[in-house]
Amino acid sequence: MIIVFMILALGIGLVYGMSGIELTALNMITENTDIVLYILMFSVGISIGMQRGIFSKIKEYHMKIFIIPIGIIVGSFVGGVICSLILEIPIGYGTAITSGLGWYSLAGVTISGLANVEMGSIAFMSNLMREMFSFILIPFLAVHFNYYTCIAPAGATSEDTTLPVMLKYTNEETVVLSVFNGVICSFMVPILISFCLNMV
Amino acid sequence: MEALIIMCLGILAGRFLIPKRAKKGNEWFSLGCTFLLILCMGVKLGRDDNFINDLSSLGLSSLLFFLIPTVLSILIVFVLTKKFMKKRKGDQEQEVDK
Numbered sequence: 001m002i003i004v005f006m007i008l009a010l011g012i013g014l015v016y017g018m019s020g021i022e023l024t025a026l027n028m029i030t031e032n033t034d035i036v037l038y039i040l041m042f043s044v045g046i047s048i049g050m051q052r053g054i055f056s057k058i059k060e061y062h063m064k065i066f067i068i069p070i071g072i073i074v075g076s077f078v079g080g081v082i083c084s085l086i087l088e089i090p091i092g093y094g095t096a097i098t099s100g101l102g103w104y105s106l107a108g109v110t111i112s113g114l115a116n117v118e119m120g121s122i123a124f125m126s127n128l129m130r131e132m133f134s135f136i137l138i139p140f141l142a143v144h145f146n147y148y149t150c151i152a153p154a155g156a157t158s159e160d161t162t163l164p165v166m167l168k169y170t171n172e173e174t175v176v177l178s179v180f181n182g183v184i185c186s187f188m189v190p191i192l193i194s195f196c197l198n199m200v
Numbered sequence: 201m202e203a204l205i206i207m208c209l210g211i212l213a214g215r216f217l218i219p220k221r222a223k224k225g226n227e228w229f230s231l232g233c234t235f236l237l238i239l240c241m242g243v244k245l246g247r248d249d250n251f252i253n254d255l256s257s258l259g260l261s262s263l264l265f266f267l268i269p270t271v272l273s274i275l276i277v278f279v280l281t282k283k284f285m286k287k288r289k290g291d292q293e294q295e296v297d298k
Contacts, residue, residue: 009235013242018252030240038206040233045210046218046226064284071277079269087261098269121254126265128245133266135238141274148281152273161237164230179207 006135037160044163044175051172058176068151068177069184073192076101076155080196092200093119099192100127101155101185102134107193114197130155134162142169151178156185 016026029036058065076098084094093115100107104127112120134153141150147170154162159182166178218226245251255262 005235006238009239010242013239013244014246015242017243017246017248019246026239026243029236030243033237033240036233036236036240038202040230040237041207042210042213043226043230043233045207045212046214047223047230048207049211049214049216050218050220050223050226061285067280067284068277071280072273075271075273075276076269079272080265082268082272083261083265086264094265097265118258121250122258122262122265125251125254125258125262129262129266130270133270137270137274145274145278146281148285149274149278152277153270155273161234164234167227167230 010132040164041160044167047167048172048175055176057173058180061177065177065180066184068148068181069188072101072152072155072181072185073099073188075152077192089119090200092196092198095199096193096196097123097126099189099196100130101189101192102127102130102153103156103186103189104128104131106189110190110193111197114193115200131157131161135165138162138165139169147171147174148177150174151181154178154182156182156189158182159186 016023077095080095080098081091083098084091087094093111096111096115097107097119100111100123104124107127108120108124110120111123130153134155134157137153138150141153150166150170151158151174154166158166158178163175163178163182167175170178214226
């Protein structure tokens with residue numbers, strides 16, 4: 001049900017954006033999405049803070065906490081190589097596109113600047129799709145796979161936009177792992193993109 | 201980084217200031233903020249003329265660049281976590297509750 005509302009929200013936003021209608025309140029919010037994101041992060045923090053003993057549980061993972069970001073990065077990298085071979089484009093470009101790990105704004109802009117506009121556009125859209133479809137995939141993965149796997153499609157967005165969905169369909173422990181994963185992936189995105197583009 | 205600091209402040213507030221009974225309300229509030237962010241994302245994309253043009257010309261390649269890496273990430277993380285991260289007691293009960 002939540003997913004339906006999310007798709008609806010995106011659809012309404014798209015139609016509103018294309019229509020040229022100007023609503024002051026919505027325009028103000030759209031121009032200040034950072035503030036909404038900060039409020040969201042505060043609210044997510046409250047949810048985590050209400051769980052007793054969560055950090056001691058996380059400490060038990062030790063180095064295993066890196067398994068999820070490593071899995072996501074390796075999967076995305078190999079996926080980029082496969083896509084490059086299918087579409088017959090340089091592997092450096094393909095892996096750079098998938099190194100966005102869902103961070104569409106940064107990947108799109110960086111690759112447009114460092115490679116070309118066409119690759120930048122593909123990076124923007126494919127990473128946007130990754131974020132969009134994460135909203136649909138997370139509830140499915142929570143039921144049919146395990147809670148940890150829910151973090152995989154979200155990639156770098158697992159620390160912000162997809163976090164409330166994670167909170168809704170998994171548990172607080174997974175949410176903390178999700179934030180950790182998001183921080184690592186977000187840190188790695190610019191490094192991976194530069195590295196991959198250097199291979200071209 | 202700012203987002204992380206704000207989340208840490210939220211954790212402190214959740215631990216020491218906010219009463220337990222506000223938990224459900226807070227979850228709904230988070231969800232409301234998410235809807236708002238998605239709505240704003242839609243508005244920004246709708247206003248961007250290039251997005252619609254790019255979607256029609258590069259949509260298929262983009263779909264492929266989304267699909268294969270995402271599926272591979274899911275499979276690798278699933279296999280690794282199944283092997284190295286034990287499922288904790290209580291997860292199953294929570295799954296049933298959802």
